[in-house]
Amino acid sequence: MARTEIKIGIKIISELKSFVSLIVQNEPLLNNFRKSEKDFTRNRKLPFERLVLLIVKLCKKTLSIELEKFFEELGGQSPCSVSAFTQQRIKLKASFFYWWNNVLLSSYYHHAKQGDIKRWKGFRVVSADGSNVSLVNTPVLSNYFGGASNQSGCFVQAKTFYHYDVLNELVLMSRIMPYRYGEVPMAYDAIEQLKKDMLVIYDRNFCSYKMFALHLWAEEEIKFVIRGKNDQNMIKDFIAGGKHTAIVYLAPVTTAIKSLKESGFITTNKTLLKLRLVRVELENAVEVLVTNLWEEEGYPNSEFKALYFLRWGVETNISIQKNILQLEAFSGLTVESVEQDFYATVFMTNLHAVLIKDAQASVDNNLINRKYPMKVNKNKSFGKLKINLVAIFNDNNADHILEVLHKHFIRDILPVRKDRTFPRVRKNRQTNSKHRTYSNFKPAY
Known part of the structure; x- marks a missing residue:
């Protein structure tokens, strides 16, 4: 596959990484996203750039399991404790993910060809x-x-x-x-x-x-x-x-x-x-x-x-956030952690959307002998993205990882059956949530 097929994704990832690096290296900028000027100054296992990556990875399992997996993906380092993660995230303002998402949007609209928008x-x-x-x-x-x-x-x-x-x-x-x-x-x-x-x-x-x-x-x-x-x-x-x-x-x-x-x-x-x-x-x-x-x-x-x-x-997008990305299974019990998870989920939704665009274009160009138009399976592609997220942002060979993801995306496709309608079943508002999260329980698998 030609590298040009994923060039927009490569540029967007590069600019997202550059934004984080710029914040870490520029103290006045860092002050916009931390609670105190003393935060993120000591050498810890979860510095600023690792912390934001862990949060956008969307921790839906037991935190200790998520931390073990995260540090394995970083190269097999021993993980920090759940307490250390909790104390670090308190220092981070949720607005970082809002602005990181704005960087993603600006990058996409800038690099995409006018005909592609x-x-x-x-x-x-x-x-x-x-x-x-x-x-x-x-x-x-x-x-x-x-x-x-x-x-x-x-x-x-x-x-x-x-x-x-x-x-x-x-x-x-x-x-x-x-x-x-x-x-x-x-x-x-x-x-x-x-x-x-x-x-x-x-x-x-x-x-x-x-x-x-x-x-x-x-x-x-x-x-x-x-x-x-x-x-x-x-x-x-x-x-x-x-x-x-x-x-x-x-x-x-x-x-x-x-x-x-x-x-x-x-x-x-x-x-x-x-x-x-x-x-x-x-x-x-x-x-x-x-x-x-x-x-x-x-x-x-x-x-x-x-x-x-x-x-x-927009209804479909909200459904994806709640059902596929499990928005309501929050990883913390503080106001700040809820806001962090919310804006991180929006960021991941958009990152996924831009990274599957080239795959969808490839699928659209290969519809010979198909009864229906086809689309990338968003459930599977989100799963593949989450598995590879740390490598995308932490590896110098991100373009190779995006190529591998592209191949996964074009392989997992679903038919699009247009003009289907279903009666809208209105439930009790308080029972709409698909994930009833309790403060003392998260799945470990």
């Missing part, structure tokens, strides 16, 4: 959504993150939010907050990070005057598609009228005026927003999409059903 009519399609994450019920986590309770007991949960590039399968922005903060306020906070080449898709929970306004009044207007709520007067009137599309002018209610004032915008009940409504006929229902994509600018009604369906990509 998938767009819809020139836009990166960004799906925005939140999710609940179940945590171990300890006083520390309960006091910070909160949660919910019912007659069966108390459930400690955090709230997460994502901006996800659905066509390129990359998490552009992620955040974890206390449960009561809510995904809608996190969406408001995240709008300032959006770029003018992004088209953002939201579900009905985000349909509000304030959400429309913050996109329309951004320094550079951000395009959006938001599923309307069927109980809103604007939506009910449009459905009753039977039109396929319409331009409406929406006035704010009192709560929207107050909320926008808190965000620095002065409005009155005469501050009207120009919006477009688009009717989408489903098999058993009618949905309405609210957007600022205008028909006269080249966005016909027929485009919107398929466009909104792309939003499902």
